[in-house]
Amino acid sequence: MTALVIxxxxxxxxxxxxxxxxxxxxACVGDVHVLVAGENAAAAAAAAAQIAGVAKVIHAxxxxxKHGLAENIAAQVLAIAGNYSHILFPATAGGKNVAPRVAAKLDVAQISDITKVDGPDTFERPIxxxxxxxxxxxGDATKVITVRGTGFDAASAxxxxxxxxxxxxxxxxGKSSFVGSEIVKSDRPELTAAKIIVSGGRALGSEEKFKEVITPLADKLGAAIGASRAAVDAGYAPNDLQVGQTxxxxxxxxxxxxxxxxxxxxLAGMKDSKVIVAINKDPEAPIFSVADYGLEADLFAAVPEMTAII
Known part of the structure; x- marks a missing residue:
């Protein structure tokens, strides 16, 4: 059996x-191949060839x-799908867009967001x-799987x-076309890849306070900034900073x-963090149940003090 990673x-x-x-x-099978589908993506294919444990890179x-349109990427996967027992996608926006199309065309059930492999046909996933x-x-001949990255260590690049x-x-x-993109450039690490994240919630009260309290601490730590859904819904932070199930x-x-x-x-979006520090003035806040370190304090006083000390 051979697995294909998209x-x-x-x-x-x-x-x-x-x-x-x-x-x-x-963890599923012995041999792993990687599909790199893009335009002028030779550099990406070369990088994929250096990943430890990869036996072959297929470069389309x-x-x-070029733009990773789901219909075209799915067709590229289907063109070679017959050679593989497992087809795995990262559970990213792109992977979640393509995987269901591949599963539907193969007439198999997609296995979503796995966090552990118990065997070639048995997996664990959160619900x-x-x-x-x-x-x-x-029991499907081909397993179409999306992988929650937080459940597995990264292979050596x-x-x-x-x-x-x-x-x-x-x-x-011809079913879809790329119109354009607006990409925000930042010196901060990408949220999903950052080693340190400082997140703010609704208790901050306003967008101005969010920036005033959270940003200096993140700057000192070289951290990415995150936000709760409540903070995003209230307009304190942009949607792309939201941490959580949604x-x-x-x-x-x-x-x-x-x-x-x-x-x-x-909690569903961050409880796998190695060390969790919670700052909240409510001693009954559920965040304390998953925190390694909890500080019951007014964040408007505690966070600036932390920032000054670092």
Whole structure:
């Protein structure tokens, strides 16, 4: 049996979620291949070939694949799907967009958001916002899987020497087209890949206070900034900073939650963090139940004090 990992990349480099997915694939079967589908993506294919544990990289290059349109990427996967027992996608926006299309075309059940591999056909995944873990077994000939990166260690990005095989890119399906993108550039680390995250909640009270309290601490720590859903809904922070079941799933080395009560949907997105620090003046706040360190204090006093000391 051989597993195929669909690389998440920007045509120049491989994104970190792919490394976690490779680890999950290796736990499923012995041989792991990686598909890099894009335009002028030779650099990304070369980077994929260096990932430890990868036996082969399949490089599909063409204009139809440039922007990662789900219909075209799915068609590219389906063109080679017959060679694989497992097809794994990172549980990113791109992976979640393509995987259901592949599963539907193969007429198999998708296995979503796995966090552990118990065997070639048996996997664990969180349900009920992470309050329970389901063990699922698939009898399908081809397993189509999305992998929650926080559940697996990242494979080493170097040390491999996989062969790169070039295949023809599929034709444009014509079902969708790329119009444009607005990409926010920041010196901060990407939220899902950051080692330290400082998050703010509704208790901050306003966008101005959010920036005034959270940003200096994040700057001192070289951290990414996150926010609870309540803070995002109130307009204190942009949507792309939301951490939680309906936002981004993170597992940094250090997660500092400031004024976040700890609703179930937020905990589902960050409780796998290695060290969790909670600052909240409510001693009954649910966030304290998952925190390694809790500080019962007024965040408007405690956070600036922390920032000054660092």
């Amino acid at each position: 690389a998440d990349h920007d045509n120049a480099s491989i994104k970190s979620a792919t490394l976690n997915t490779v680890t999950a694939a290796k 290059d063409g204009a139809s694949l 009920y916002a992470g309050n329970a873990i389901a063990t699922v077994q698939s 170097t040390g491999g020497a996989a062969a790169v095989e070039t295949v023809a890119a599929v034709a444009d399906s 936002g981004k799933i993170v597992a940094p080395q250090l997660y500092i939650a400031c004024g976040i009560s700890g609703a179930i949907q937020h």
